[in-house]
Amino acid sequence: MSAPEPTGLLDPRPDVIAQAVRALRQGQLVVMPTETVYGLAADARNPVAVARIFAAKGRPADNPLIVHVPTLEAVHDVVANWPTRAARLAEAFWPGPLTLVLPKRASVPSAVTAGRGTVAVRVPAHPVAQALLRAVRLPLAAPSANVFTRLSPTQEAHVDPTLLAHAALGLAGGPAKVGLESTIVDLSGPLPVLLRPGGLSRDALEAVLGEALRNRVDETHGPRTAPGRYPRHYAPRTRVVLVDEADSDAVAITLGQPRGPRHHALPEEPGGYGAGLYAALHELDALCADEIQVERPPTGPGWEAVHDRLRRATHP
Ligand code: TXA
Numbered sequence: 269m270s271a272p273e274p275t276g277l278l279d280p281r282p283d284v285i286a287q288a289v290r291a292l293r294q295g296q297l298v299v300m301p302t303e304t305v306y307g308l309a310a311d312a313r314n315p316v317a318v319a320r321i322f323a324a325k326g327r328p329a330d331n332p333l334i335v336h337v338p339t340l341e342a343v344h345d346v347v348a349n350w351p352t353r354a355a356r357l358a359e360a361f362w363p364g365p366l367t368l369v370l371p372k373r374a375s376v377p378s379a380v381t382a383g384r385g386t387v388a389v390r391v392p393a394h395p396v397a398q399a400l401l402r403a404v405r406l407p408l409a410a411p412s413a414n415v416f417t418r419l420s421p422t423q424e425a426h427v428d429p430t431l432l433a434h435a436a437l438g439l440a441g442g443p444a445k446v447g448l449e450s451t452i453v454d455l456s457g458p459l460p461v462l463l464r465p466g467g468l469s470r471d472a473l474e475a476v477l478g479e480a481l482r483n484r485v486d487e488t489h490g491p492r493t494a495p496g497r498y499p500r501h502y503a504p505r506t507r508v509v510l511v512d513e514a515d516s517d518a519v520a521i522t523l524g525q526p527r528g529p530r531h532h533a534l535p536e537e538p539g540g541y542g543a544g545l546y547a548a549l550h551e552l553d554a555l556c557a558d559e560i561q562v563e564r565p566p567t568g569p570g571w572e573a574v575h576d577r578l579r580r581a582t583h584p
């Protein structure tokens with residue numbers, strides 16, 4: 269049996285966490301596993317460190333970052349205001365794949381928020397992210413650890429080596445359990461707005477809020493623009509096409525069962541499908557085919573984020 273390919277990520281032993289803490293306190297970058305996707309983390313209070321994230325990713329400066337904190341209490345270091353809806357959602361879903369947008373404190377540099385008066389914040393559930401956040405005692409700004417517009421990494425082997433080269437070190441955390449980015453809810457205005465569907469379903473959020481989430485652009489309340497929602501995003505290099513049934517000789521993501529040698533099957537259930545989608549696209553992308561066929565997944569509760577990512581991956 270051959271040894272697995274080295275990924276460049278380190279086992280998160282206590283001495284390695286201590287090394288990551290030193291690097292972050294010096295303004296360097298660290299690749300951090302989370303339950304959604306791997307992130308590229310920096311001290312959110314240090315504008316020089318934050319600038320390194322934008323440079324490493326080739327990310328436009330007008331696209332703000334999510335700030336990660338270890339606990340519900342620590343959220344008050346970054347947000348200026350904590351409405352009842354935030355308390356309800358945080359109580360129900362943190363730690364987990366939910367990001368809340370709220371008015372920011374002055375201590376959050378404008379490099380993080382792209383000059384906005386609001387900040388996006390979440391408490392991640394992954395034990396390695398938790399260990400790092402608790403040890404470093406700084407809020408960490410972290411976008412997904414991919415080059416701008418490409419697929420987010422959900423497995424150790426899928427962290428882009430060119431991004432890792434910009435970091436002092438990367439921590440291994442195994443496959444991401446959720447596999448899709450966090451759901452982003454804007455609570456900075458009078459009504460809650462879903463800015464990005466993600467690992468936590470709209471249904472689950474609405475059940476706790478006891479009201480409907482508005483959509484990103486809501487005619488009755490004027491457009492609430494979500495920065496960073498690009499039509500083509502989360503895309504492999506290979507063209508992706510949606511089909512009803514994949515050709516047996518195609519490179520394809522199928523539902524339930526593979527029916528060809530280059531088929532990657534994903535579960536016909538939104539949690540399992542979402543957890544496996546980016547990894548499947550990464551692996552099929554490496555086959556350098558003309559196209560990747562993706563069998564159209566079901567619609568309905570829980571599938572919104574999957575359809576959102578497929579729409580962006582298939583955008584020409
Ligand atoms: O699951 C996740 O959220 C992952 C992990 C690493 O936590 N992070 C992630 O970050 O997906 P990123 O940078 O790929 O996406 C952040 C999104 C962008 O669409 C950005 O525009 C939005 O969050 N965002 C950040 N701050 C915002 C703000 N103040 N108002 C509105 N949107 C904001």
Ligand code: MG
Binds near residue numbers: 412
């Ligand atoms: Mg991203």
